[in-house]
Amino acid sequence: MPARSEFLIGASFVARLADLTVALPVILLVAGQTGSYAWAGVATGALAFGAAVATPVLGRMTDRRGHRRVLGVAALVSAAFLVALALLPAGTSPIAYVVLAAGAGLASPPLEASVRSLIATREPAHRRQRLLQIDTTSEDLIFIAVPPVLVGLAAIFSPTASVLFCAMALAVGTMLILASPASAGSGMSERIS
Numbered sequence: 001m002p003a004r005s006e007f008l009i010g011a012s013f014v015a016r017l018a019d020l021t022v023a024l025p026v027i028l029l030v031a032g033q034t035g036s037y038a039w040a041g042v043a044t045g046a047l048a049f050g051a052a053v054a055t056p057v058l059g060r061m062t063d064r065r066g067h068r069r070v071l072g073v074a075a076l077v078s079a080a081f082l083v084a085l086a087l088l089p090a091g092t093s094p095i096a097y098v099v100l101a102a103g104a105g106l107a108s109p110p111l112e113a114s115v116r117s118l119i120a121t122r123e124p125a126h127r128r129q130r131l132l133q134i135d136t137t138s139e140d141l142i143f144i145a146v147p148p149v150l151v152g153l154a155a156i157f158s159p160t161a162s163v164l165f166c167a168m169a170l171a172v173g174t175m176l177i178l179a180s181p182a183s184a185g186s187g188m189s190e191r192i193s
Contacts, residue, residue: 004181005119005131011180012115013138015075015173018166019111020139021146022082022104023047025162028154029086030097039094043101050105059110067118068178071109075174078107082167086160109174112139118182 023044031040062070081104088096119131154162177183 008180008182011176018170022166029159043097046102047105050102051108054106067114074109079167079171086163
């Protein structure tokens with residue numbers, strides 16, 4: 001089973017494509033739909049604030065109930081909020097964008113901490129450091145490579161397509177994390193309080 005953590009890192013890369021960069025397509029969508037970068041900033045701020053508030057709470061729930069239960073539900077709820085945000089018709093009140101963005105943030109799953117915890121608890125010391133370095137590097141690659149892709153999707157198709165891509169990547173990537181061999185077994189993933 002030497003490749004199980006590598007699969008986990010690949011799956012988390014897909015999920016974090018959206019989790020780490022969704023603010024950019026949200027800005028493009030809200031600014032395009034409302035004609036206001038001020039409302040786009042408020043919506044993106046609500047998204048970030050929601051995630052900042054929820055991350056410690058969801059992280060604690062993950063520790064108590066297991067990541068399989070918490071991450072799956074949180075990712076699907078967050079993705080549903082993003083889909084609803086993307087599909088709002090033109091002329092919708094800007095407040096609706098802010099509320100849906102806040103909902104997406106509040107449901108944002110603690111992917112990074114969960115993946116790193118799984119690696120730290122399931123890998124021997126001689127592999128752990130290398131795998132954590134690979135995970136950190138993959139996160140840096142997301143910040144470099146994904147924003148141009150999201151802007152390209154928004155330019156070629158629409159900002160709606162870019163937000164929908166993020167919702168899909170979050171849901172699919174998280175489900176891959178949960179299906180990964182590294183997430184199976186005893187320990188944090190199965191602990192119930």
